[in-house]
Amino acid sequence: MLTGGRPRAITVLCTASLNDFVDQDAHNADKMANKLYIGNLPYSMTGDELQQLFSQAGSVSEAVVMMDKMTGRSRGFGFVTMSSDEEAQKAIEMFNGKENGGRAIVVNEARPMEQRAPRSDRGGFGGGY
Numbered sequence: 001m002l003t004g005g006r007p008r009a010i011t012v013l014c015t016a017s018l019n020d021f022v023d024q025d026a027h028n029a030d031k032m033a034n035k036l037y038i039g040n041l042p043y044s045m046t047g048d049e050l051q052q053l054f055s056q057a058g059s060v061s062e063a064v065v066m067m068d069k070m071t072g073r074s075r076g077f078g079f080v081t082m083s084s085d086e087e088a089q090k091a092i093e094m095f096n097g098k099e100n101g102g103r104a105i106v107v108n109e110a111r112p113m114e115q116r117a118p119r120s121d122r123g124g125f126g127g128g129y
Contacts, residue, residue: 034061034088035110039077041065042101047078054080057094058087079110 038050051063065078082088088109096107 033085033109034082036080036082036088036091037077037106037108037110038080038095039106040103041074041076041078041105042103043074043076045074045078045101050078050080053100054082054091054095057082057091059083 036054038054041050045065047063047065050065051060054060054063059082060080061083062081063078064080066075067073068075080091082091092107092109095105097104099105
């Protein structure tokens with residue numbers, strides 16, 4: 001969503017599961033084609049910096065760096081939503097494998113996270129008794 005004519009760039013402190021975030025657009029294939037997964041980001045990168053970087057490929061609707069809810073630090077990946085399929089494809093071509101902050105970033109089309117088996121909540125005290 002645009003506010004004041006400027007694209008949004010936000011940093012998110014995750015309290016919901018990543019699956020909830022990715023699935024929010026899964027029902028809309030057109031939007032999902034514009035949404036890019038950005039991996040291997042420098043841990044110092046902010047949502048604003050991510051938005052500025054990807055604006056070189058076109059109009060950025062949203063840029064999000066995922067943050068660890070316990071530490072508040074970047075998880076090293078994020079999502080960028082471009083305004084069109086063409087701009088999303090251009091961003092993939094421009095940035096996938098390119099070095100940023102000493103790291104070769106990964107850029108590809110975001111897709112819904114696959115369901116995983118639930119985690120066991122046993123904690124670290126398995127004991128044999």
